[in-house]
Amino acid sequence: MTRSADADGRVLLGHAAFFDRLRRWAVERPTADAVIAADGTALPYGRLVAAVAATSAHLRDNGARPGEPVAIPTGNSVASIVTILAAAALGAVPLLFDAGATEQERSQLMRLAEARTCVPPVVAREPAAWPEPPAHVQELALVTSGTNGLPKVVGKHWAAVVDNSVRFAEVAGYGDADRILCTTPLHHAFAFGVVLVPALFTGATIVLAPHPPLPSALVPLLAETRATVVQSVPFLYGAALETMPSHGLPDLRLCVSAGEPLRPAVRSAWLEATGARLRDQYGATELGQIGFAAPDGPDDACRLVPGVQARTRLDGEWSAGEGELFVRVPGRPSRYLGQDELTQRSYVDGWFRTGDWGTVDGSGRIVVTGRVNRRVVVGGRKVDPAEVENAVRSMPGVRDCVAVVGEDAGYVAFVVAEPDVTELGLRRHLAALLSSYKIPRRLHLVPALPRTTTGKIRMAPLWQGLTDGSAT
Amino acid sequence: MHDVDTAGHSDPEALVRRRLAERIGDEVAYGIGVDEPFLAVGVDSLDLMHVVAQLEQDADVKQVAEAELWAVASSIASLVAYISLESDGGGDGASVGAGEDAQPVRPGPGGHA
Numbered sequence: 001m002t003r004s005a006d007a008d009g010r011v012l013l014g015h016a017a018f019f020d021r022l023r024r025w026a027v028e029r030p031t032a033d034a035v036i037a038a039d040g041t042a043l044p045y046g047r048l049v050a051a052v053a054a055t056s057a058h059l060r061d062n063g064a065r066p067g068e069p070v071a072i073p074t075g076n077s078v079a080s081i082v083t084i085l086a087a088a089a090l091g092a093v094p095l096l097f098d099a100g101a102t103e104q105e106r107s108q109l110m111r112l113a114e115a116r117t118c119v120p121p122v123v124a125r126e127p128a129a130w131p132e133p134p135a136h137v138q139e140l141a142l143v144t145s146g147t148n149g150l151p152k153v154v155g156k157h158w159a160a161v162v163d164n165s166v167r168f169a170e171v172a173g174y175g176d177a178d179r180i181l182c183t184t185p186l187h188h189a190f191a192f193g194v195v196l197v198p199a200l201f202t203g204a205t206i207v208l209a210p211h212p213p214l215p216s217a218l219v220p221l222l223a224e225t226r227a228t229v230v231q232s233v234p235f236l237y238g239a240a241l242e243t244m245p246s247h248g249l250p251d252l253r254l255c256v257s258a259g260e261p262l263r264p265a266v267r268s269a270w271l272e273a274t275g276a277r278l279r280d281q282y283g284a285t286e287l288g289q290i291g292f293a294a295p296d297g298p299d300d301a302c303r304l305v306p307g308v309q310a311r312t313r314l315d316g317e318w319s320a321g322e323g324e325l326f327v328r329v330p331g332r333p334s335r336y337l338g339q340d341e342l343t344q345r346s347y348v349d350g351w352f353r354t355g356d357w358g359t360v361d362g363s364g365r366i367v368v369t370g371r372v373n374r375r376v377v378v379g380g381r382k383v384d385p386a387e388v389e390n391a392v393r394s395m396p397g398v399r400d401c402v403a404v405v406g407e408d409a410g411y412v413a414f415v416v417a418e419p420d421v422t423e424l425g426l427r428r429h430l431a432a433l434l435s436s437y438k439i440p441r442r443l444h445l446v447p448a449l450p451r452t453t454t455g456k457i458r459m460a461p462l463w464q465g466l467t468d469g470s471a472t
Numbered sequence: 473m474h475d476v477d478t479a480g481h482s483d484p485e486a487l488v489r490r491r492l493a494e495r496i497g498d499e500v501a502y503g504i505g506v507d508e509p510f511l512a513v514g515v516d517s518l519d520l521m522h523v524v525a526q527l528e529q530d531a532d533v534k535q536v537a538e539a540e541l542w543a544v545a546s547s548i549a550s551l552v553a554y555i556s557l558e559s560d561g562g563g564d565g566a567s568v569g570a571g572e573d574a575q576p577v578r579p580g581p582g583g584h585a
Contacts, residue, residue, distance in 0.1 A: 038539055100511075210540035212517035215525050217539035235518065239525055379518035424503040424513060431514035439514035442497050 012331050013166055014159030015138040018201060019089055023049055023130070025176075025203045032176070034200065036225060037078045038210040045203070048082070050127065055086035057128035059119060066091030066134045069115035069141060069337075071106070073099040074187035076211040079121035081186070081196065086124075088158070091134025095141040095153065096187035104433050105151070112153045112338030113141055141337060142189050144285035145438075147355070147373045149386040153337040154189075154285050160331030162197060164288035167306045169198035171292055172254060174229070176203035179251075181227040183209040183218065183236055184380070189285040190258050194231050204229075215239030219249070226251040233259040233380035237278060238266045244273045252276045256292075258283060259380020267299060282368060284354055286334045286346070287327050291366045304364040311351065312360060322359045324372050326351035376405045381437050388413065388430075388438055395429045397421040400449050402457050403440055406466075413440040414462050416448055484531075484552045491526050492548075495519045506548045520545045524554075531555035 022045070025032065030046025037043075043051070064070045070092045074080045080099075087094040095113050097106065099121075110118065138158040146152045174180070182195040186208075199206045207225045209218065218240040222230060228251050232240075237257060252274050258281040270278050282291040282302045290310065291302025304310060307330045312323030328351050335343045346353050357370040376383050385403040392401040397418035405411050415426065423443045430439045446465060450458040485506065493501035496519055504513055510520060524545050527533075533555065544554040 212521065212541040214539055214541050214544060215521050216528055216533065221539060235521070239521060242525065242529075378516070422503075423497065423499040427500060427513040427515075431512055434514065436511060436514045436516045437518065439516065441495070441516065441519055 012159040012163040014157075014162050014331075015088070016133060018158065018162045018197065021201050021203075022052075022085070025200075026050075029176070029203060032203065033205045035078050035081055035206045035208065036179075037208050038076070038221075041078070043078050043082075048085075049130075051082045051123050052085045052089055053130045054124040054126050054128045055082050055122060056090045056131045057126065058122065058124035059083070059086055059090060059092065060131070062119060063117045064090055064092045064119065067093070067136050068117070069093040069095045069110075069113045071095045071097065071110050071113070071115045071118040073097060073101070073106070073118070073120060074185070075099040075121065076182065076186050076208045077121060078208070079123050081206070082123045083119065083121040084186075084196075087119075088138065088140060090131045091136065091138060093139045093141055093155070095143075096192070097143050098185060098187055098435060101435055102431075102433055105435060109143055109151060109153055112150070112336075113155075114338065137332075142187065142192065142285050144189070145375055145382040145384040145387070146342075147375050147384055147386065148342070149384065149390050150339065151384070151387070152285070152339065152342070154334050155337045156286075156288075156334045157332040160329055160334070161193065161288060162201070163307065163330050164305065165193045165197035166201055167308075168194065168289040168292065169202050171303075171305060172198075172229070172256070174198055174202040174204055178202070178204040178229050179207050179225060179227045180204055180229040180231065181207045181209055181222060181225060183211070183213055183230065183232040184259075185211050188381075189283060189288065190281070190380075191231065193283065193288045194256055194258075194281060216243050219243045219245070222249050222252065228252060229254045229256070231256045231258075233257065234262045234266060235260075235379055237270055238263070241266065241269050241273060248274045249276070255279060256281050260377050262299070264299070282366065284327070284352075286352055287329050287354075290327055290329075290354075297365075301365050301367045304360075304366055310360040310366055312358070313348065322357065322369065325354045325356045325358050325360065325366070325368065327354055328352060376403075376411065378405070378411045378437055383411070383438050388434065388440065391430055391433045391438075392426065392443070394433070395421065395426055398426070402449055402459075402462075404459065406463060409442070409463070409466055411440050412442045412444060414444050414446050414449060417445060421445070484556050485548060487530060488523075488527065488548055488551045488555070491523050491530070494526075495523050504548060506552075509547055510545065517541055524551070527551060527555050 025045040026049035031044045033042045034045045034048040035043045070087045072083050072094055074096045084094045095115050097109050139155050142154050144152050180195050180199045182191050184191045207227055209221055255276050255278045257278045267278050279293040283289045289305045290308050291304050294303050310327045312319050313326055314323035355373045356368045357372055358368040360366045374385050388403040389401045400416040401413055403413040426443050450461045489501045545551055
């Protein structure tokens with residue numbers, strides 16, 4: 001079995017440590033709830049481990065093999081968790097992607113990962129022995145947006161994932177009495193690394209909110225499940241405030257927020273309403289949890305999670321001040337499946353290029369101040385404008401397009417097209433190609449995209465067109 | 473369409489389309505069929521969350537029956553049913569339009585809230 005070590009030679013927790021711990025809970029605390037679904041049904045640790053063993057056998061019977069990717073259309077369900085764990089226990093490479101992905105998106109991901117098997121989430125019932133421990137390096141694959149028109153399928157080593165997740169759990173103080181409400185998609189690194197892995201490792205209970213949730217249902221869900229930890233995004237925290245009861249949420253002790261900056265008003269209102277501080281988490285699919293706001297630290301800064309190192313680079317040189325943030329975490333570096341050249345370009349001297357701009361100091365305080373590349377964040381979800389523009393241009397009659405985020409207008413696209421192209425028709429075309437979150441909120445039809453002499457699009461006249469009504 | 477008074481809004485479909493238009497524009501909000509899935513025109517869940525939150529205020533929704541967004545916000549019809557159920561004491565709220573072929577009326581200038 002392969003073991004990984006960090007820069008100090010410390011052996012990392014990995015695949016075996018994670019599943020040993022899961023099976024230990026099944027023996028020591030078989031009736032303790034491991035997962036509670038949105039409909040209230042609970043799966044205790046004893047039954048979870050039995051279900052994982054049975055489902056591993058089911059997957060093997062259906063073509064899953066150690067070392068090979070198994071695509072899993074993932075939702076926030078007990079079956080998704082069981083299937084992910086079953087594939088991993090078998091030694092296969094679970095490739096997690098949104099169950100709502102379009103056929104084109106799914107085909108693209110599977111092609112990049114060279115995945116031949118796709119299995120819907122399932123909970124097998126036929127009793128089976130626990131699978132033999134896999135003999136090779138264990139990986140899993142998560143999907144994130146790219147910047148070149150292609151999504152990224154990130155191959156991550158379990159040793160890096162488990163070690164980082166457990167370190168995060170230690171910083172966050174997770175324990176077996178915690179009930180951790182997961183409000184974001186399980187296939188995203190945020191939920192995987194802040195909820196799924198650390199919760200099961202520490203023997204806590206995962207409470208699954210439906211995804212996407214109805215905002216007004218979140219607070220009742222928090223209250224009914226007596227969640228002690230909630231993992232969510234700024235928009236949902238803000239929306240939940242609208243339905244907060246006067247007595248607050250007395251069981252809640254920790255609130256993790258990520259994806260986009262928190263507005264100060266939401267931060268203070270949440271603290272006042274619940275007594276629990278919203279704490280920012282800074283992470284990346286390729287790295288896991290990079291930073292986490294200290295309980296009593298400044299609002300705009302995170303502390304590096306133990307084991308994580310960060311530095312900045314400016315004008316091609318390592319720098320001490322503000323610059324592009326480069327990070328490395330213990331364990332083998334992640335890679336982009338099917339995009340070797342992109343993997344090589346993403347590292348400098350073994351440090352991963354985050355694409356974020358910011359500062360980091362010697363005490364481990366990290367502040368993100370912006371983005372270096374074009375990738376945009378829409379409600380906490382990362383979108384590659386190039387992928388969207390390619391899809392828009394594939395519509396017959398469309399001549400040109402740019403997708404951008406404006407301060408007031410939000411995420412929009414400006415489109416140059418023949419007169420018979422309509423916004424509604426274009427949306428129907430895009431809906432067949434892209435997940436809904438990638439489709440701009442508005443598709444503004446304009447006569448032309450004004451450009452500089454060097455060919456760069458001049459955005460100011462386009463934004464002005466929205467104000468004076470010349471864009472439809 | 474059945475005639476439901478939704479916290480002072482006599483035409484819940486018009487209210488739903490108006491709130492949708494404020495978020496994603498007139499063309500989609502008034503062009504989409506009453507039963508056409510929002511997913512078919514790529515309306516994002518985040519935009520629908522905003523619309524639902526606004527409609528809940530408009531219709532004074534106090535009791536949330538479902539926790540999943542798509543259960544109440546898959547189409548214009550389902551949103552109308554959601555806010556109508558709240559105000560009509562639990563009526564079926566389902567038969568809210570004449571189907572996808574119905575042509576919704578786009579408001580004139582100044583027709584937005």
